Amino acid sequence: MEFKVELKRRQTDAEKIIYSFLPAEEGLQKTIFSAMNYSVKAPGKRLRPILMRETFLMFGGQDEVVLHHFMAALEFIHTYSLVHDDLPAMDNDDYRRGRETTHKVYGEAMGILAGDALLHHAFDTAAASFAVPGANPALIGRALKILTEKSGINGMVGGQVVDVEMEGKPLNAQQLDFIYRLKTAALLECAMMIGAVLAGAENEDVLKIEGIAGKVGIAFQIQDDILDQISTTEELGKPVGSDEKNHKMTYVVLNGLPQSEEAVKQMSEEAVADLDSFANEHGFLKELILSLIHRRK
Amino acid sequence: MEFKVELKRRQTDAEKIIYSFLPAEEGLQKTIFSAMNYSVKAPGKRLRPILMRETFLMFGGQDEVVLHHFMAALEFIHTYSLVHDDLPAMDNDDYRRGRETTHKVYGEAMGILAGDALLHHAFDTAAASFAVPGANPALIGRALKILTEKSGINGMVGGQVVDVEMEGKPLNAQQLDFIYRLKTAALLECAMMIGAVLAGAENEDVLKIEGIAGKVGIAFQIQDDILDQISTTEELGKPVGSDEKNHKMTYVVLNGLPQSEEAVKQMSEEAVADLDSFANEHGFLKELILSLIHRRK
Numbered sequence: 001m002e003f004k005v006e007l008k009r010r011q012t013d014a015e016k017i018i019y020s021f022l023p024a025e026e027g028l029q030k031t032i033f034s035a036m037n038y039s040v041k042a043p044g045k046r047l048r049p050i051l052m053r054e055t056f057l058m059f060g061g062q063d064e065v066v067l068h069h070f071m072a073a074l075e076f077i078h079t080y081s082l083v084h085d086d087l088p089a090m091d092n093d094d095y096r097r098g099r100e101t102t103h104k105v106y107g108e109a110m111g112i113l114a115g116d117a118l119l120h121h122a123f124d125t126a127a128a129s130f131a132v133p134g135a136n137p138a139l140i141g142r143a144l145k146i147l148t149e150k151s152g153i154n155g156m157v158g159g160q161v162v163d164v165e166m167e168g169k170p171l172n173a174q175q176l177d178f179i180y181r182l183k184t185a186a187l188l189e190c191a192m193m194i195g196a197v198l199a200g201a202e203n204e205d206v207l208k209i210e211g212i213a214g215k216v217g218i219a220f221q222i223q224d225d226i227l228d229q230i231s232t233t234e235e236l237g238k239p240v241g242s243d244e245k246n247h248k249m250t251y252v253v254l255n256g257l258p259q260s261e262e263a264v265k266q267m268s269e270e271a272v273a274d275l276d277s278f279a280n281e282h283g284f285l286k287e288l289i290l291s292l293i294h295r296r297k
Numbered sequence: 298m299e300f301k302v303e304l305k306r307r308q309t310d311a312e313k314i315i316y317s318f319l320p321a322e323e324g325l326q327k328t329i330f331s332a333m334n335y336s337v338k339a340p341g342k343r344l345r346p347i348l349m350r351e352t353f354l355m356f357g358g359q360d361e362v363v364l365h366h367f368m369a370a371l372e373f374i375h376t377y378s379l380v381h382d383d384l385p386a387m388d389n390d391d392y393r394r395g396r397e398t399t400h401k402v403y404g405e406a407m408g409i410l411a412g413d414a415l416l417h418h419a420f421d422t423a424a425a426s427f428a429v430p431g432a433n434p435a436l437i438g439r440a441l442k443i444l445t446e447k448s449g450i451n452g453m454v455g456g457q458v459v460d461v462e463m464e465g466k467p468l469n470a471q472q473l474d475f476i477y478r479l480k481t482a483a484l485l486e487c488a489m490m491i492g493a494v495l496a497g498a499e500n501e502d503v504l505k506i507e508g509i510a511g512k513v514g515i516a517f518q519i520q521d522d523i524l525d526q527i528s529t530t531e532e533l534g535k536p537v538g539s540d541e542k543n544h545k546m547t548y549v550v551l552n553g554l555p556q557s558e559e560a561v562k563q564m565s566e567e568a569v570a571d572l573d574s575f576a577n578e579h580g581f582l583k584e585l586i587l588s589l590i591h592r593r594k
Contacts, residue, residue, distance in 0.1 A: 023450060028475055032450065032458040084413060089386075089405035108386035112409065113458050116381060116416070117450050123420045124445035130438035137434035141427035144441070148421035153320060153329065153414050161329040161410050178325055 003287045007050075010284075014046040014053070014071060021072035021125045035106045035114035036121065040079050042097040047220075048074045048191040054285040055195030055209060058278070069129035070143055070194050076122035077151045078187060081160065083115040090164065123148070143194045150190035159183025163248075171249040177218070180251070184224075185217025208274065215271040216289050219264045223292060225250040226260055231296065268293045300584045304347075307581075311343040311350070311368060318369035318422045332403045332411035333418065337376050339394040344517075345371045345484055349492040351582040352506060355575070358496030366426035367440055367491050373419035374448045375484060378457065380412040387461065420445070440491045447487035456480025460545075468546040474515075477548070481521075482514025505571065512568040513586050516561045520589060522547035523557055528593065561590045 022040060023033040049071035056067050086093040086101040087108065094104050103111025126147055129140050149155060159182025166175065192213040196206045229252055252260045272286055319337060320330040346368035353364050383390040383398040384405065391401050400408025423444055426437050446452060456479025463472065489510040493503045526549055549557045569583050 028459045028472065029450060029455045031462055032455070036450075084409060087409065089409060109461050110458075112381060112384065112386060113454065113461065115413075117454050117458065119413070119416055120445065120449035120454050124442075124449045127438070127442040127445040130435075130442055137438045138427075141424070141434045141437065145421075145424040145427055148417065148424040152417035152421045153326060153333075157410065157414050157417050158326045158329070161407075161414065162325045164406050164410065165328055175325065 003284075003291065006284060007288065007291070010050050010053070011046045014049045014075075017068045018046070018049060018072045018075045021069070021076075021121075023121070031106070031110065032113055032117050035102055035110050036118055038105060039083050039102045039114055039118065040076065042079075042099050044075075044079075044097060046075065048078055048187055050288070051188060051213070051216075051285075052191040052195040054282070054288065055192040056199045057195075058280045058282045058285060059196050059199035059201040059205070060280070061195070061199030063134070065132050066129045066135050066140060066143075067195070067198050069125050069132070070147065070198065073122040073126040073147060074187065074191055074194070076118045076125065077147075077156070080115040080118035080122065081156060083111060083118065085160065087111055087115075139198060139200070143197050146190055146193050146197065150186045150193070155182055155186035155190070156184075159186065167248055169249070171254070173254065176249065176251060176254060180218050180221045181214065184221035185214045188217040188220065189213040205278075208278075212271045212274045215267045215274075216292065219267040219271070220292055222251045222260050222264050222267075223295065225252040226257065226264070227296065228252075229257070264293045300581075300588065303581060304585065304588070307347050307350070308343045311346045311372075314365045315343070315346060315369045315372045318366070318373075318418075320418070328403070328407065329410055329414050332399055332407050333415055335402060336380050336399045336411055336415065337373065339376075339396050341372075341376075341394060343372065345375055345488040347585070348485060348510070348513075348582075349488040351579070351585065352489040352492030353496045354492075355577045355579045355582060356493050356496035356498040356502070357577070358492070360431070362429050363426045363432050363437060363440075364492070364495050366422050366429070367444065367495065370419040370423040370444060371484065371488055371491070373415045373422065374444075374453070377412040377415035377419065378453060380408060380415065382457065384408055384412075436495060436497070440494050443487055443490050443494065447483045447490070452479055452483035452487070453481075456483065464545055466546070468551070470551065473546065473548060473551060477515050477518045478511065481518035482511045485514040485517065486510040502575075505575075509568045509571045512564045512571075513589065516564040516568070517589055519548045519557050519561050519564075520592065522549040523554065523561070524593065525549075526554070565590050 018040065022037050023029075025033045025037060027033075052071050052074060053064075053067065056064070061067065082096060083102045085091050086096055087103055093101055095101060101111070102114050106114060126144055129135055130137055151157065159179050162175075163179050163183055166179070171179075189210045192209045193206055196209045201209070228250070251263065255263070268289055271289055275282055275286055275289070315337065319334050320326075322330045322334060324330075349368050349371060350361075350364065353361070358364065379393060380399045382388055383393055384400055390398055392398060398408075399411050403411060423441055426432055427434055448454065456476050459472075460476050460480055463476070468476075486507045489506045490503055493506045498506070525547070548560070552560070565586055568586055572579055572583055572586070
């Protein structure tokens with residue numbers, strides 16, 4: 001119970017930060033600003049910005065102003081990827097997080113453009129941190145490179161592409177692992193690495209954090225597949241069984257439910273053990289990672 | 298004739314630079330890498346990277362390594378905007394620059410993703426310049442902010458949104474000017490400003506360059522509208538009269554051909570006069586700007 005309250009508080013904090021970087025719904029671009037805000041304000045776990053901030057705090061980060069820019073930027077990137085993923089030419093989903101998807105509300109052209117606009121706005125929000133008084137441009141440069149790399153063609157969007165292209169085709173374990181590493185793990189690595197970098201962590205520690213986040217990411221994606229198969233639409237807020245409907249090869253399809261649940265458990269525990277090797281205080285971060293294997297949506 | 302040879306040489310140089318930042322067509326993401334390369338390698342004027350480099354040279358810029366990253370980044374952004382603009386849900390164009398559009402060759406899903414991938418890759422290419430030996434992170438930070446801002450929701454993509462939304466609706470001169478400033482002028486401002494910034498130009502001069510590029514941008518867009526009305530498909534490499542077909546309100550529709558041609562001439566001349574107020578050598582830049590009013594494609 002204590003954890004749930006703590007998590008809720010952090011989600012509220014993260015949303016306050018993220019929303020502060022959204023555009024005001026005025027001017028000639030009003031419609032697209034509204035579509036961007038609609039997309040970002042859909043109920044979400046805010047897992048990536050929370051992971052970023054908790055890692056920042058774990059490494060003794062103090063001044064949060066630059067961090068806030070990157071928290072918002074990462075959530076905008078995550079959101080844009082969902083908006084484009086839902087498009088008719090892609091997964092063609094009408095519901096997401098219990099609400100109509102962006103293109104259902106604003107039309108297909110605006111769905112494409114709202115995603116584009118969010119991606120632009122993500123990098124603009126991150127780049128705006130150079131102007132924060134006292135900001136360290138070299139540190140921001142490192143954080144920005146992590147953001148562009150982990151979300152890019154050898155990260156999230158690369159995984160998304162392979163995922164779409166492989167739909168309906170048989171995949172071996174290695175190919176599936178490749179997709180999961182890029183499509184899902186990359187953005188969690190991005191979150192935790194940027195948190196560490198902005199707190200001034202040593203390079204060696206940033207790489208260790210990357211490894212931990214990678215394991216969390218894979219566990220998180222397998223849990224997603226499990227939920228797609230076992231949840232009800234009401235619990236999940238989107239149609240269940242959509243992977244099967246779309247002939248998607250997932251870890252669950254390849255290995256069955258019991259082995260999938262075991263894999264989630266094992267990888268989460270490994271990640272936590274690696275985390276525990278740090279002397280730094282990380283109580284909430286640990287609970288958060290463990291909670292991912294019990295989540296129901 | 299001399300100018301055409303000089304321009305051709307610069308285009309060849311720019312393409313060599315831009316292509317060097319494209320991904321190798323290998324690995325599981327091969328299809329998307331191929332779609333990205335197909336899109337970028339379509340014949341183009343390479344106007345933006347050339348303007349960037351010429352402005353850099355005009356301000357005495359020496360070390361070109363960081364500049365090359367930004368030349369490629371800007372051309373990737375320009376290309377992504379064309380790829381998404383051509384999509385069925387947008388302008389629904391089958392031909393661009395004399396070749397089939399990206400989504401016609403690779404399908405609609407890959408068309409969306411190739412555009413996304415190019416936008417990601419643009420910012421990743423720019424951010425990679427932080428790692429160039431001897432690079433100045435503060436200067437790169439300024440250039441990056443210009444890149445994200447001028448291409449973003451208050452720049453290119455913002456203009457694109459308003460353009461799409463206003464289709465078929467009456468526009469007054471002020472609204473049309475707003476769209477042209479964002480949709481077209483913003484990226485030319487971006488090109489010339491980044492060239493100046495990376496060469497170490499004073500803030501005051503960067504702002505003056507922004508004003509010049511803005512005028513060039515508006516002139517360039519009106520000339521585009523003129524060509525859409527008066528060229529043949531063969532000359533232009535894409536269907537002509539598409540503005541009329543799409544019920545697009547343009548400067549030409551609003552003001553007629555003679556006034557439009559006069560506006561292009563006047564704005565180009567103003568831009569050149571402003572440029573001539575700089576003592577710095579800018580012979581080719583001047584010719585380039587003047588050539589824009591005579592272009593036939």
